[in-house]
Amino acid sequence: MTPKFTPLKDHDTPIKVLFTGYLCTVGIGYLFALIQILFTHGMADGKFGLSVDDIVYSYYGNRSGTVLEQKLNGSMKENAPEQERFKLMEWVRDGADEEAFQDDGIDKIIETRCVMCHNKEASGIPSFVDFEGLKPYTTQDTGATFASLTRISHIHLFGISFIFMFVGLIFSFAETTTTQYKCIAIGMPYAFLIADILSWWLTKIHPMFAWLVIFAGMGMGTSFMFMWVTSILEMWLFRPLFINGFGSRYLEWRDSPEASIADRMWVVIKTFAGTVKPTIGYAKQLWLKHGWPLLKGVFKK
Numbered sequence: 001m002t003p004k005f006t007p008l009k010d011h012d013t014p015i016k017v018l019f020t021g022y023l024c025t026v027g028i029g030y031l032f033a034l035i036q037i038l039f040t041h042g043m044a045d046g047k048f049g050l051s052v053d054d055i056v057y058s059y060y061g062n063r064s065g066t067v068l069e070q071k072l073n074g075s076m077k078e079n080a081p082e083q084e085r086f087k088l089m090e091w092v093r094d095g096a097d098e099e100a101f102q103d104d105g106i107d108k109i110i111e112t113r114c115v116m117c118h119n120k121e122a123s124g125i126p127s128f129v130d131f132e133g134l135k136p137y138t139t140q141d142t143g144a145t146f147a148s149l150t151r152i153s154h155i156h157l158f159g160i161s162f163i164f165m166f167v168g169l170i171f172s173f174a175e176t177t178t179t180q181y182k183c184i185a186i187g188m189p190y191a192f193l194i195a196d197i198l199s200w201w202l203t204k205i206h207p208m209f210a211w212l213v214i215f216a217g218m219g220m221g222t223s224f225m226f227m228w229v230t231s232i233l234e235m236w237l238f239r240p241l242f243i244n245g246f247g248s249r250y251l252e253w254r255d256s257p258e259a260s261i262a263d264r265m266w267v268v269i270k271t272f273a274g275t276v277k278p279t280i281g282y283a284k285q286l287w288l289k290h291g292w293p294l295l296k297g298v299f300k301k
């Protein structure tokens, strides 16, 4: 059956270049977003790497302490040496008194270590130029504020839906995925996006929902990856992959009406296993020819 659309591989090269340029840029953007998450939320519990605790602390808050303490143990840890951080925390625990702020030299620490970033010109982060700006952060940490959640919610909903609009549109010209699965892959990110935003608000109310944040984020990432890889492969590697290569078997079983699910899985496993042996052989050959002599040379020196 001929499809009612132009398959990705049959688009003109300029269009393919346009699609590829967009996909690559958005892909790099996604990577940066992950790095950003790792450095802000990932550091919320003071340890590198994203965990459920990080998400609970970010949205629900670490209610056993103040924001200032959490930050000094978390993403702001690198900004002041140990003793100064200790002094700041001690001051907060003692009630964050305005008089002690000056008498104990807290103002000097803030001025030298924090104000270069936390000043009036900085957008998106609080100004610590005077005591009034710092005060709200010396109270119990209840996580993200409703104001900040509202702000990031609408930015994410508008921004990310556009990204998936175009990624989905490009992917909709794919021909190696059946219509049914295409609908799922294209629709999924929107469902996960809404679930993701909703889960922030739910986590703000109860820490239990931190799991939903992770689940929804991974769902979005998975559908993004699937659409991205399929589109790129179909545009540039259709012949070597789907006609002469591994993918041809995939297309065969996809279109064969008799094959049961078990049969289909078996074909995939068999084809896959079939490619493993030559790949290992090739890798071994490469290693013996180039890798091993190189390593020997390095050690001889």
Ligand code: HEC
Binding pocket: 039, 040, 067, 068, 071, 072, 075, 076, 079, 080, 110, 113, 114, 115, 116, 117, 118, 125, 126, 137
């Ligand atoms: C290199 C720039 C920089 C320096 C220096 C810096 N901060 Fe930050 N700070 C940031 C950024 C960016 C954020 C927002 C991202 C985050 O929360 O990690 C932030 C967030 C914060 C927050 C959370 C604000 C909120 O809205 O929840 C607190 C509290 C904080 N910093 C305290 C400090 C203190 C105390 C110091 C000095 C010891 C300091 N920061 C030094 C850049 C800086």
